[in-house]
Amino acid sequence: MKQVLEHRTGRVALALASGVLFYISFGLTPSWAAARCAPLPILLAVLYADRREAVRLAWLAAAIGVSSNATYYLTTTGPVATPIILALEAAAWAFVLLRARAVILASRSWLVVFAFPILLAAVDTLVSTLSPHGTWGSIAYTQMDSLPIVQVASLFGAPAIAFLLGLAPSALAVAVYRGTRIDRPRLAYGLPAATLVAALAWGSWRIGAADPTRTVDVGVAAIDRFTSARTSAARADSVWRGYDSAVTLLAQEGAKIVVLPEKISVLRDSEVAPREQALGALAARTGVSLVAGVQIDRVARNENVAWLFTPGGALAGEYLKRRMVPHLESDLTPGSADLVRTIDGLPFGVAICRDLIFADIGRRYGRLGVSALLVPAWDFYRDAWMASAVARLRGVESGYAVVRAGRESYLAVSDRYGRVLIRTRSTALPGTALVVPLPLEVARPTLYAETGDVFGWLSVLVAVLGLVATRRRRVTTGPSGDSAVLPEVAATAA
Numbered sequence: 001m002k003q004v005l006e007h008r009t010g011r012v013a014l015a016l017a018s019g020v021l022f023y024i025s026f027g028l029t030p031s032w033a034a035a036r037c038a039p040l041p042i043l044l045a046v047l048y049a050d051r052r053e054a055v056r057l058a059w060l061a062a063a064i065g066v067s068s069n070a071t072y073y074l075t076t077t078g079p080v081a082t083p084i085i086l087a088l089e090a091a092a093w094a095f096v097l098l099r100a101r102a103v104i105l106a107s108r109s110w111l112v113v114f115a116f117p118i119l120l121a122a123v124d125t126l127v128s129t130l131s132p133h134g135t136w137g138s139i140a141y142t143q144m145d146s147l148p149i150v151q152v153a154s155l156f157g158a159p160a161i162a163f164l165l166g167l168a169p170s171a172l173a174v175a176v177y178r179g180t181r182i183d184r185p186r187l188a189y190g191l192p193a194a195t196l197v198a199a200l201a202w203g204s205w206r207i208g209a210a211d212p213t214r215t216v217d218v219g220v221a222a223i224d225r226f227t228s229a230r231t232s233a234a235r236a237d238s239v240w241r242g243y244d245s246a247v248t249l250l251a252q253e254g255a256k257i258v259v260l261p262e263k264i265s266v267l268r269d270s271e272v273a274p275r276e277q278a279l280g281a282l283a284a285r286t287g288v289s290l291v292a293g294v295q296i297d298r299v300a301r302n303e304n305v306a307w308l309f310t311p312g313g314a315l316a317g318e319y320l321k322r323r324m325v326p327h328l329e330s331d332l333t334p335g336s337a338d339l340v341r342t343i344d345g346l347p348f349g350v351a352i353c354r355d356l357i358f359a360d361i362g363r364r365y366g367r368l369g370v371s372a373l374l375v376p377a378w379d380f381y382r383d384a385w386m387a388s389a390v391a392r393l394r395g396v397e398s399g400y401a402v403v404r405a406g407r408e409s410y411l412a413v414s415d416r417y418g419r420v421l422i423r424t425r426s427t428a429l430p431g432t433a434l435v436v437p438l439p440l441e442v443a444r445p446t447l448y449a450e451t452g453d454v455f456g457w458l459s460v461l462v463a464v465l466g467l468v469a470t471r472r473r474r475v476t477t478g479p480s481g482d483s484a485v486l487p488e489v490a491a492t493a494a
Helices: 007-028 032-037 038-048 051-106 108-130 139-143 157-180 185-208 233-252 269-286 353-357 357-365 384-398 447-451 453-471 487-492
Strands: 214-221 257-259 265-266 287-299 300-308 315-320 340-343 346-350 373-380 401-407 410-414 420-425 432-440 476-477 484-486
Touching: 007 032, 007 051, 007 139, 007 233, 007 257, 032 038, 032 139, 032 157, 038 051, 051 108, 051 453, 108 139, 108 185, 139 346, 139 357, 139 384, 157 185, 157 453, 185 214, 214 233, 214 265, 214 357, 214 410, 233 432, 233 447, 233 476, 257 373, 265 269, 265 300, 265 315, 269 287, 287 373, 300 373, 353 357, 353 487, 357 384, 373 384, 384 401, 384 410, 384 420, 384 484, 401 432, 410 432, 410 447, 447 487
Parallel strands: 214 257, 214 401, 257 287, 265 287, 346 373, 373 401
Antiparallel strands: 214 432, 287 300, 300 315, 340 346, 401 410, 410 420, 476 484
16 A cells, blocks of 8 residues: 555555545445445545645545546526636635545644544535535435444534544545554554444434324425426416316325425416415315415515415414525525414425525524424436525424425435435426325424534534644644644644
């Protein structure tokens, strides 16, 4: 291995290998195994390269990785924003890799093994807070098909998953580079291993300890058709008749709650009352609690709305989408209120699609103690897996099941541990309709719902303190010819 690392060709090959693994990891249907392996080759490459080469290698791996979503961003954000987003994502990864390299080269303290995972958690926290796209793109979502590791999000959120993902590659890279020439090697390599084993064991125990108190049959239905003022009356009527048939079928199969997609139709002011009455009558006729999404173009403002009807046909609540898609929904006025109603003796919340990209909205529903979140949605088809994974992670973080009806996406239902109960593609007329028993536990907020991103912000604090310390303290020259801080400063940075 060291013979490969000591030659530039070998280091470039490792950077390319990481780039390919990152490409697989950052895609809209990622591989959890690739995400765990991806950082190791590039970490090794930059540790054995001089500073200038390390910068080039880090950017090479990062650029290849983030390019996996180039065409998706072109579709969703346009040609102007796409290169900016990709450049920022690549810069974030290059920064993490190069800062971790600087700390590892600077010190033999056993704490350096934590530099890379702490930086990962810190950047994940900052991006989710500052980005107009919230947590979208977080490396945490790559692990949604490996549920034991995901359970740590119920304690500390997505940044904790990012931390765990960085821990093994960091420890292995330091082991190859330093070997036993490090302070307290047993701690340096044993503590990361013990942390990962503990996280996996606790996550497995948490899933295994699930104890549902009751089961509610829930239905989801979607037709891949959006109706607007430009849609012919006959076509619009066929779509609404399709939903009428789907809800009726689901009720006959035992569904007590049915969720339909976001923006089934655009309604003018004069069309709102008749459509509301028709949906209320459908709920009353079938005896289900019904959630349906529409867009209302009012005189003063346009709104993206989810209506919740009781089994008696009354409108129990109206929820306004809070987080709009930039550019595509710039004409819509966002809402600001939660919607929680008791259905069959249990508290249920309502959110719409993109709202769940933002962890703070998920936490609010966790603190309100909902048993499940009912989510009308409309995606871009190719992002179906990722969009449903985002919603699943909000449920794990804050302790509730998620019932998501996505048009041009998945119809997906998951429990509070992120386990997928159903996940099926939506289709064109006559559409797709499914019912599934949803196990529910006594509603209780998780630690993360109560405390928020404490772990993430602690990671930011440690990373910032380390960065400040490295700039203020006297520097010496390390064995590789790079600028290196004194050992005690490096330990602080880690």
